[in-house]
Amino acid sequence: MRYLSGHKLTSLGGALLLIAAAAAVRVAVLEEMIPPDVSARPVIGVPVPSVTEHAAAALAAEKDGDVGAALSYYRAAAALDPHCVDRLSPTFLGTVFEEKLKRWVAEMRSGRIAAGPSAMRDAAYLFRRMYGGCG
Secondary structure: OOOOOOHHHHHHHHHHHHHHHHHHHHHHHHHHHOOOOHHHOOOOOOOOOOHHHHHHHHHHHHHOOOHHHHHHHHHHHHHHOHHHHOOOOOOOOOHHHHHHHHHHHHHHHHOOOOOOHHHHHHHHHHHHHHOOOOO
16 A cells, blocks of 8 residues: 555546546547437427327327337337326326237237337337336
């Protein structure tokens, strides 16, 4: 422990401060160079679909037998309004939706529905939102 004392310890502390400052400058410079994610913000003049529109699109995809697309639309609705998958909320999509989600997950796991890996990620997201996870 004697090795890190006095002048050597002060020098080490100063070097660490310089490294931290250089890293902060680099992050600030790179932050300005990375273009913002335009998909995360609405474009002026282009309407953003509502939760109701996403739910309607999900129902249409269900009727066509495309569970993967339906889950994608439901996830988009939950991203817009997380309360739509909260059973205590007045905007909850309903117990029918909840039962469908459980059935779809079981059928995807058993292989009866081939919906792809993105559908399982969407279903997992909806489950976390519905049953108290980190979205």
